[in-house]
Amino acid sequence: MHAPYAMRPEQSRGRRHPEEESAFRSCFQRDRDRIIHASAFRRLKHKTQVFIEHEGDYFRTRLTHSIEVAQVARTISGVLGLNAELTEAVALAHDLGHPPFGHTGEDALQELMAPYGGFDHNAQAIRIVTSLERHYAEFDGLNLTWDTLEGIAKHNGPVTGPVPYALADYNACHDLELHTHASAEAQVAALADDIAYNNHDLHDGLRAELFSTDELAEMPLLKECFNEVDARYPDLNYYRRRHEALRRFFGLLVEDVIEQARGALKALGANSAEEVRMAGRPVVRFSEPLWRDLQVIRRFLFTRMYRAPSVVEMRGEVTRVVHDLFPLFMADPSLLPKQWRKDVAEADGELALARIVADYIAGMTDRFAIQSHARLCLGALPKPSLMAPPL
Incomplete structure (x- = not known):
């Protein structure tokens, strides 16, 4: 049973390119399914979360992270009476725009693209699902509903200040109302992202x-999580003890968000999804006490994990990969794969070329970027079977 402030398929603002409705799937289910079957979604398997993808089989990748976010988002959405399919679609798509090497790769591309409109992974996700996925006969992109696109663009809140070109270009022809908050479903996806990475970064840092x-x-x-585990299982071994404690930490974050969102939605008295969008504040968030405690953990992770010497060393190496590849492709676009050279032939000037090169590099997986760099910049000859270009 959906709450009055939930998004309903029949209330969707539709798709940019009209399509016949499915006889057995809602529009949001179709959005979710298209995202799962997208090339960009499959490539998340080989894109890093914190550690470079090949450094260990147990570390999270963007794909496993996205699946965990979707699981948390569906749980919260169900409890709050929201539309789980829309929530899941936004959750699964939220990281599609990440380039190789996580935030390190994004920082490098942002620096390189500064003269050409910058680079932002959320905006790049919109570019992927509205243009770069080219598999359908009647349109570029996935032709997702307005509601899912809004959630991808604004799940972290209204887009204020300069709008990244990858988002501005699409918004000019299909207004996503960037000045407002997104639906409650998209807000749940954003908090599920916070919950997932706060939990699994602790797991990965320990490993x-x-x-x-x-x-x-x-x-x-x-x-308090460790104390509860120790009281209940005094002789538990090292690995089970930490897993049980982190499992409780995970649950604590989820329960806090649910409790806070219930209170905020009740106080708002919203009777439609539109009232949530126009509330002027997020309705899905952590409580202030938990948020303060969470910042202590985030500062710890920043110092001990994200800025650990081994991680910083790898950041320097992969930054060099992106910084070497970008000017190489700009100087000689013939090095791009055949299907990309068609776009280059139609490009008008340096600005358009830079954005094509950024799209190509952003689509690379960690391993493909490293192999391309070795082949093109260092003269190495990797195995041909590993050299399939990003599509």
Whole structure:
């Protein structure tokens, strides 16, 4: 049973290119399915979260992260009476625009693209689902509903200030109302993202031995989780103990968001999804006390994990990969694959070429970027079977 402020398929603002409705799937289910079957979604398997994709089989990739975000988002959405299919579609698509090497790759592309309108992974996700996925006969992109596109563009809140070109170009022909908040479903996807990475970065940091379980057991929020586990299972082994504690931490974050969202939605008294959009504030968020404690954990992770010497060293290496490839393709676009050279032939000037090169590099997986760099910049000859270009 959907709440009055939930998005309903029959209330969708539709698609830019009209299509016949499915006899057995809602429009939001079709959006979700198209995202799952997209080339960009498959490539998330080989894109890094924090650690470079090939550094270990157990570390999260963008794909496993997106699946975890979707699972959390569906849970919260269901409890709040929201539309789970729309929530899941936004959650699964939220990282499609990430280039190789995570935020390190994004920082490098942002620097290189500064003279050409910059680079932003959220805006790039819109570019992918509205233009760069080219599989359908009647349109470029996935032709997602307005509601899903809005969620991808604005799940972190209204887009204020200069709008990245990748988003501005599409918004000029299909207004996503960037000045407002997104639906409650998209807001849930955003918080599910926070919950997932706050939890799994602790898991991955422990596995990488960047910090110890004992250090985590003394931190806010985590301390009570470890104490509960120790009281209930006094002789539990090391690995099970930390898993049980982090499982409780995960649940604590989910329960806090649900409780806060219930209160905010009740206080708002919204009777439609539109009233949520026009509320002027997010309705899905953490409580202030939990948010303060969470910042302590985030600062710890920043120092001990994201700025760990081994991670910083790898950041320098992969930054060089992006910085070497971009000017190489700009100087000699014939190095791009055949299907990309057609776009180059139609490009008008340096600005258009730079955006094509950025699209190509952003679509690379970690391993393909490293292999391309080795082949084109270092003269290495990787195995041909591993050299399929991003589409």
